[in-house]
Amino acid sequence: MRNFQALAPQVAEIVVVDNSDDATQAESVRQLFAGREQVHYLWNQGNQGIAFALSAGIRFAEQLGADWVLTMDQDSVLPDHYVAVLTEDVRAYGDRAVSIGTPFVSASHRFADTRSGGPVKLLITSGNLIRVDAVKQAGYFRDEFFIDYVDFDLSLRLRKLGYLLIETHRISFNHQLGNATRKTLFGKAFSCTNYSPLRFYYMSRNRIVFFKENIWFDPALVFRCAADMCKETLKMLIGEEDRKKKVTAILSGIRDGLLGRMGKYNGRF
Structure with missing residues (x-):
């Protein structure tokens, strides 16, 4: 609830989208927010993926009359005045600016795309203030990506x-x-995410599709993301468990990305 308590004073309405597969679990989540007029609870009747959940939340916010929506993951906590700062700073760029985010800190490491701020090529879901009409024009989040x-x-x-x-x-x-865990090799520290094999599958599959669709639009970005994919795989091989399953998942994801097999993966690793 820390993320909810940090967010609630900063926005007018909150849309909680629940991907729980179990109806009993979904009811327990709904009860957490019962009686809070600010909160609107949506259950997707099962895990439809983060893309479906995000689009459902934005569509609901649009029905409420929202012009801007702050998208969040359940594992992020915002500081005070976060939304106010983003709202103020995005105005300086005029009508062309439709999405604004910030650096984030994970496992004591600060992730940023620029040295001092300004236009960037990518923004993550968490902490992203985004204009509803622009998302609608772009076509919302893609359900077939499911996650990642x-x-x-x-x-x-x-x-x-x-x-x-x-x-x-x-x-x-x-x-x-x-x-995330910290590992050391030859005196050099690095971080491992310890994602499940299934997450490695989705990451590799969706990256391949992303690379295919954007290689001519922004080749430098595609090569950067491909290098990140190689680095993450290497760190997994050095510092994580279940390496065989994760390598199998990565190769399966690459195959399905090349073949265009999208949507929820129902197999096992």
Whole structure:
């Protein structure tokens, strides 16, 4: 509830979208927010994926009359005045700026796309203040991605429409990437996310699709993301468990991405 308590004073309405598969679990989540007029609870009748959940939340916010929506993950906590800072800073860029985020801190490491802020190529879901009409024009989040790279995919589709994505450095927030652990090799420290094999599957599959669709629009970004994919795989091989299953998942994801097999993966690793 820390993320909810931090967010509630900063926004007018909150839409909680629940992907729980179990009806009993969904009811317990609903009860957490019962009696809070500010909160609107939506249950997707099962796990439809983060992309579906995000689009459902934005569509509901649109019905409420929202012009801007702050998208959040359950594993992020915002500081005071976060929304006010983003709202103020995005105005400086005019109508072309439709999405603004900030650096985030995970496992004591600060992630930022620029040194001092300004236009960026990508923004993550968490802590992203985004204009509803621009998302609608771009086509919402893509259900077939299910999870992973849904935010990067939308970032590129917004940029292709001529819009700006902004990163402000006047504020930041805490965000957890997987079950991160610190490892050391030859005296050099690095972080492992310890994602499940299924998450590695989705990451590799959706990245391949992202690469195919954007290689000519922004080749430098595609090569950067491909290098990140290689680094993450190497760190997994060095510092994580279940390596065989995760390698199998990565290769399966690459195969399905090349073949265009999308949507929810129902197999096992």
